[in-house]
Structure formats: structure tokens, C-alpha cells
Amino acid sequence: MNHVSLPASWRSVLPHLDEPLPPDRSPESPAGGSDAGVSVNLPFALVRQSSQNREFWDIPAEVLDAYRSFRPTPLWRARRFEDAVGARVPIYVKYEGGNISGSHKLNTALAQAHYYAKAGVKELVTGTGAGQWGTALAAACSMFGLRCRVFMVGTSLQKKPYRGTLMRALGATVHASPSELTDVAARVGGGVNSLALAIGEAVEYAGRTEGAAFCIGSGETYSILHQSVIGLEAIEQLAELEATVDSVVGCVGAGSNFGGIALPFFADAATTGAECPRLVAAESSTTPKLTRGVYAYDKTDATGVSPMEAMYTIGSSYPIPDSHSAGLRFHGAAKVISAMRHRDQVTAQAVGQVEALQAGQAFTRSEMVLPAPESGHALAVAARLATDGGSSRGVVACVSGHGYLDLSAYQQLLDGELTTEPPEEQALVSAMDRLRPVPGLAVAGSGRGV
Numbered sequence: 425m426n427h428v429s430l431p432a433s434w435r436s437v438l439p440h441l442d443e444p445l446p447p448d449r450s451p452e453s454p455a456g457g458s459d460a461g462v463s464v465n466l467p468f469a470l471v472r473q474s475s476q477n478r479e480f481w482d483i484p485a486e487v488l489d490a491y492r493s494f495r496p497t498p499l500w501r502a503r504r505f506e507d508a509v510g511a512r513v514p515i516y517v518k519y520e521g522g523n524i525s526g527s528h529k530l531n532t533a534l535a536q537a538h539y540y541a542k543a544g545v546k547e548l549v550t551g552t553g554a555g556q557w558g559t560a561l562a563a564a565c566s567m568f569g570l571r572c573r574v575f576m577v578g579t580s581l582q583k584k585p586y587r588g589t590l591m592r593a594l595g596a597t598v599h600a601s602p603s604e605l606t607d608v609a610a611r612v613g614g615g616v617n618s619l620a621l622a623i624g625e626a627v628e629y630a631g632r633t634e635g636a637a638f639c640i641g642s643g644e645t646y647s648i649l650h651q652s653v654i655g656l657e658a659i660e661q662l663a664e665l666e667a668t669v670d671s672v673v674g675c676v677g678a679g680s681n682f683g684g685i686a687l688p689f690f691a692d693a694a695t696t697g698a699e700c701p702r703l704v705a706a707e708s709s710t711t712p713k714l715t716r717g718v719y720a721y722d723k724t725d726a727t728g729v730s731p732m733e734a735m736y737t738i739g740s741s742y743p744i745p746d747s748h749s750a751g752l753r754f755h756g757a758a759k760v761i762s763a764m765r766h767r768d769q770v771t772a773q774a775v776g777q778v779e780a781l782q783a784g785q786a787f788t789r790s791e792m793v794l795p796a797p798e799s800g801h802a803l804a805v806a807a808r809l810a811t812d813g814g815s816s817r818g819v820v821a822c823v824s825g826h827g828y829l830d831l832s833a834y835q836q837l838l839d840g841e842l843t844t845e846p847p848e849e850q851a852l853v854s855a856m857d858r859l860r861p862v863p864g865l866a867v868a869g870s871g872r873g874v
């Protein structure tokens with residue numbers, strides 16, 4: 425199972441899309457018109473990786489060296505989990521939790537820190553929900569000699585104080601969001617605890633700090649590219665096991681984990697002419713952008729200064745209910761994933777936190793790996809596909825992270841105190857009301873999740 429080699433290149437899906445992605449828009453001209461040239465403060469390498477129709481991108485030697493300490497990650501057939509859930513087809517899992525950050529986030533954190541350091545930046549500032557991204561960036565900054573500042577969603581930091589400790593041990597400065605450091609937090613108000621606000625705080629702070637740059641863990645096309653190492657390894661590992669799968673599952677916050685496991689299968693099928701497996705995004709029922717959202721231009725953060733992106737969204741103004749899967753509490757899906765969703769090239773299912781943690785507990789008992797609550801969503805969907813006939817050959821699911829800092833969630837599950845509260849239809853409708861449809865579509869397509 426572990427004879428595969430570390431990929432030497434990332435693989436982009438962009439050349440295999442039949443249309444270019446809709447361009448970003450300036451927040452000053454949300455209706456269009458003077459959209460061209462929305463300025464982004466990014467190292468040139470990341471701009472190129474987001475916009476060029478090139479398929480293979482060499483992984484820089486420094487990043488490859490860092491990857492070697494935790495990649496290739498294991499992939500195995502989870503036979504005991506199959507038995508536990510009554511699967512009728514094989515379930516394979518790809519495990520990304522075995523690194524210092526505890527999740528897939530380190531794959532892009534290392535790449536980004538490398539490019540920013542080369543561009544002369546001294547400090548990276550970011551927002552984080554569950555804390556895995558913040559931890560990954562703290563580790564990557566430490567590797568590449570950068571300072572790191574993290575705004576973490578306050579309720580998450582309260583629930584998981586050791587996430588903050590870990591980031592600080594890695595050298596980062598950590599603030600609970602909303603903090604008292606930014607205008608956006610003062611404007612939006614103390615009651616809001618969202619990833620969009622934490623990101624907004626980081627954007628504002630970086631913007632006014634000499635030598636600092638804001639950077640983001642997921643959703644951007646380059647971060648999905650960096651995560652392609654997951655799917656590239658998985659394809660090789662499945663081939664080595666002589667396994668064929670007809671479903672690929674990953675959970676979705678903004679989309680880099682799902683994109684990382686799934687899109688290389690799409691690129692591979694497009695190249696070989698083989699049938700592409702069903703690519704299924706597992707989202708939280710508290711943030712059902714791909715199953716109940718609209719395809720429209722929306723903000724990616726709460727400041728409104730970042731470019732507006734074409735995405736499936738439940739509206740950046742929607743007050744997302746609290747949940748243990750903080751990493752999935754993001755209102756929109758990455759523009760690549762959204763465009764593919766719109767063309768039915770990827771599909772989605774929503775999962776409540778009770779079902780996700782039950783799948784996580786079943787996985788813990790059967791496979792001796794404690795998954796993050798976020799990853800429990802992917803396992804729940806994998807179990808559904810493998811049992812209800814959605815898959816006839818086999819499923820591969822990405823277990824995006826470990827759950828050792830999420831034991832309070834499992835404790836609530838075991839104590840019978842956990843509930844799932846999906847958004848009310850009316851609340852969703854009013855949050856999506858003011859959004860602008862992506863041009864060319866008569867009506868912003870409403871989610872058609874299965």
C-alpha cells in the first residue's frame with residue numbers, strides 16, 4: 425500500500441473544464457462593467473497557478489522536502505468500517521491527519537509559505553475556523569522563517585483551547601475573533617462568530633501592517649491545486665491495490681479537501697477517456713451551499729474588500745449556527761468546485777453533525793483512527809453510498825484530519841447531548857435574496873443536491 429512515490433507535480437483541473445471560470449468582480453462594481461483587473465496581493469506564482477490553463481506544476485524542491493516528512497499519506501481498505509456500516513461495496517480511505525497540523529491543510533500551507541517567503545513577505549496573517557488551517561500555517565511559517573498571526577473563530581477557540589496552544593507552540597500569535605483589533609469586528613458586532621469574520625479581520629490587519637500579507641487556506645484555485653497531491657497519490661494507491669471505485673468523497677468547507685481528493689480523478693478520466701467516478705462533496709447541513717444554495721457572486725469574507733467570486737453560496741450574511749464542524753462553517757464553495765457543480769460534474773450531499781460524529785465513532789472503533797468531525801461528514805456519505813446502492817463498485821473517501829482536539833464533540837455525542845439544527849428555509853432565502861446571479865444564467869441555479 426505504501427509503495428507509491430510522492431508526486432513531483434501538482435495537477436490542475438482547469439485545462440479540462442469546457443469553459444473558463446467566471447472572472448472575479450470588484451466589490452465596487454458588483455454588477456459588472458469595470459471588473460477587469462481586480463487587484464490581488466499574491467505572489468506571482470500563486471496568481472499564475474490560479475489563472476493559467478496549465479495542467480502540471482512542478483512542486484518546488486523545498487516544498488517537496490517538507491512534504492517528505494508526512495507524505496505519501498496512507499490509503500487502505502476499511503474492511504471493519506464496511507462491516508460496521510453494512511457496506512455492500514468496498515470503502516477505501518485516504519488519511520490526511522498524520523501531520524503536525526492534524527489535517528490536509530499543511531499541503532497548501534507549506535506551498536504558500538514558501539512562495540510568500542520568496543516574495544519577501546515577513547509575516548502571514550490569516551483567519552481559521554476549526555484551527556487546523558491556523559496550525560498548518562503556523563507550522564509552515566516556522567519552516568520557512570516567517571512570523572504568523574492567526575484570527576481564530578472565538579467559539580471554536582473556547583471549545584478547543586489546545587488548538588491555540590499548539591499554534592502558539594509553533595510560534596504564532598493567536599487572537600480570538602471577533603477581536604478588539606479591527607474595525608470590521610467592531611462594525612459587524614460581538615455576537616458574530618463566523619469564519620468569514622475571522623478572515624475579514626485578518627484581511628484588515630494584514631492590509632495595514634508593513635511586511636505582512638493575508639493568506640487563506642482554502643477555496644482559492646491555487647490551494648486546490650496544492651491539495652491535488654491527495655488525489656494523485658490515491659489514484660496510484662488504488663491502482664496498486666487493483667481497486668476500482670465509482671465514487672470519490674471528501675468533505676467541504678470552502679472546497680480544497682474535496683477538490684484535492686476528487687479533481688485529479690476528473691483530470692485523469694478526461695485524459696484517459698475512462699468514465700469519471702461520481703465526485704461527491706459532503707457538506708454540513710448547517711452550511712448547505714452546494715445542496716441548498718444559489719450560484720451567484722458573493723463575498724468570500726466579511727469585510728467586503730476582497731474580490732467577489734462566482735460560487736454556490738447560502739449568502740455571506742447568513743448567521744451560521746454553531747456546530748462542532750467549525751471547518752465546514754463557510755457560506756460558499758470554491759469557484760472551481762462551484763463551476764463544476766453547476767455543470768453537474770460534481771454532486772453534493774448534506775450531513776448533520778450527529779450522523780457525522782456517529783460515522784466518526786464507528787470509524788474510530790473499527791479502524792482505530794479518530795477522525796475530525798469534519799471528516800465524519802465524508803465517512804457518513806461514504807457509508808450512505810456503499811450501503812444504499814449509490815455505488816456499485818467501491819468508494820474512496822478522504823479522512824481529512826484527526827479528532828484528538830475535538831473530543832468535546834465526541835463527548836457530547838456519547839452523552840446524548842448532541843443535536844443537529846439545519847437552517848430554516850426562510851433564513852436561507854433572505855440571506856440569498858440580495859445576491860447577484862452569475863451572468864449567462866437566466867436564474868441563479870438553486871442547489872440540486874442529492
Ligand SMILES: Cc1ncc(COP(=O)(O)O)c(C=O)c1O
Binds near residue numbers: 643675677678682751
Ligand atoms: C479536518 C478538516 N477537514 C475539512 C475541512 C474543510 O476543508 P476545506 O476548506 O479545504 O474544504 C477543514 C477546514 O478547516 C478541516 O479542518
